[in-house]
Amino acid sequence: MTIEPRVLQPSEWDAWHSALVSAFAGESTSEERELYRSLTEVERCLGVWDEDRPVATAGLFSLRMTVPGGALVPTAGVTMVSVAPTHRRRGILRSFMRRQLDDVRTAGTEPLAALTASEAPIYGRFGYGLAVRSLAVRIDTGRVRLRLPAAVAAEAAELRLRQSDEAASLLAECESVYARVLDRRPGMLERRPGFERERLLDPERRREGASPLRCVVALRDGEPVAYARYAVKADWTESDAPAGEVRLRELEALDTAGYAALWRFLFDIDLTTWIVADNRPLDDPWQHLVDDIRRCPTRLNTDSLYVRPVDVGGALAARTYATPVDVVLRVEDEFCPWNTGNWRLSGDEKGAVCEPTRDAADLSLSVRELGSAYLGGTSLHSLAGAGLVTEERPSSGALRAASTAFASETAPFLPHGF
Known part of the structure; x- marks a missing residue:
């Protein structure tokens, strides 16, 4: 076999994607496969084949990322990188990295490349530096209270729960908020067409016993100003006291009042005593609104995004x-x-x-x-x-x-x- 990567052909996508899923010991539903097929930029995907079988995969997404100052900068998003365990240590990954960066430079439109890493030691040798970290959070809402400034608490925000059968309106409301907060934090990604649907993927295997994905939207004068996507996992103590978890997946807000209204909503969900979130900004403002930070343990996620100037x-x-x-x-x-x-x-x-x-x-x-x-x-x-x-x-x-x-x-x- 040759380890020279070649560009993926549309007819090869199914086998190529199956090799990717297998390398990560995963599985995918028909809904996930359909969505990922539509998101794949086939002309920017590479593969290595052993005879007629794909054994390694790599791709690029044409992203735009917010940088300091608020500009959206074209960024090559390295993605879907895998090598079958039978074909390790043959220089395949290096050949992928070489080809991708050469192609990006030749095109001349993306001064940056970025990726998330399944294993931290891999990509530094190719010039990718750790640029973003995040917080994992576990808040004891059974004992912790929010202390909202009077002016914030008094500002009206109407909350509305959205159901899965309202997907079209839900997406429109949430994405309008996301688009307007996009320039506020470096590292934020513009939603490429279709990526808004990826945020709603909710296969049962990911739920770990929690409810289907839920959404609450904060409105002011009928316009969305904040939203949160979350699930609830019911639990009970030995004495039958409620001990459920609110699993926060995403929360974005245009202003302080909308942000505070959503956190107050999450704190007050019945039969729960915890809010758990795996990915929040390091300077997330809720940390200044709780009355007992010791009962809100946080853990630093050691790496989130790696960035490389091309x-x-x-x-x-x-x-x-x-x-x-x-x-x-x-x-x-x-x-x-x-x-x-x-x-x-x-x-x-x-x-x-x-x-x-x-x-x-x-x-x-x-x-x-x-x-x-x-x-x-x-x-x-x-x-x-x-x-x-x-x-x-x-x-x-x-x-x-x-x-x-x-x-x-x-x-x-x-x-x-x-």
Whole structure:
């Protein structure tokens, strides 16, 4: 067999997707397969075949991701990567990464690539840096109370439960809110056509005994301002006291009052004593509204989104900066050598330019660390503390200035995978 990847043909999708599902020891319903087939950009998918059998898969989604400053930047979303256990350690993954990044560079429209990783150690060697983390939350609503500011509590928001048979109107309401919060956090992804339906997938195997997916929408003057998607898992103590869980899948809000109204609703659901969420922003405001934070244990999800500049100049010029910055970065990129060299970045909150230069470097770092810092959630100062960023002239103050400029006022957040 040859390990040279080739582009997937539409007629090969079923076998290709089955190989992907098998590699992850999973299963898929007919509804999932139909949706994923419609979402797949076949012309951006690769496979390796052993005779007539697919043994490795990889794909790209044409995404747009929010970056600091609120711009939506075209991003190659690496997805559906698998190698059959019988064909490991033959260089297949490396060949996929090589082909994808070369293709993205040739197309010239996406300065960034991003992915979520099933195993954390894999993608750093290809220049992907950890850029987004999130919180897993477990709130004891049997003992914890919300403390809402009077002005927030007094602002009216009408709540409406939506059922699965209202899917069309439910999607329209929720997606209108999502589209308007999209520019508020780096890492947020524009919903590609069809991805809004992926948010409603609710196969029974994923429920783990919980109810079907539910949705509540907050309205003001008849217009949606917030929504939450959740499920409820009933449970009881030995003395028959209710101990159910509210499993929060997604919550987005345009304003503080709508946000608070939804959290108050979730706290008050009958027969439950817990709210559980696996993916919330690091700076989620509910943490300042509870009266006993000790009964709201959180766990840091160590990795959520990995980011890689494919075009260093284009990527750094696509975002804005919290404070004025004028710095020369020495970037090392072994896997994509076209990025290696000195780059002068000049920018502020209004925009930036980044071009090759022969001027001496202020800071030296690899493209992996640049990816980690890109969305503003990982500081260059922290990376320097680990020895991964070098300030070439420590008295210059370049590290402090650049670290401050790269920061984001809101924690980056990946609301859903891809």
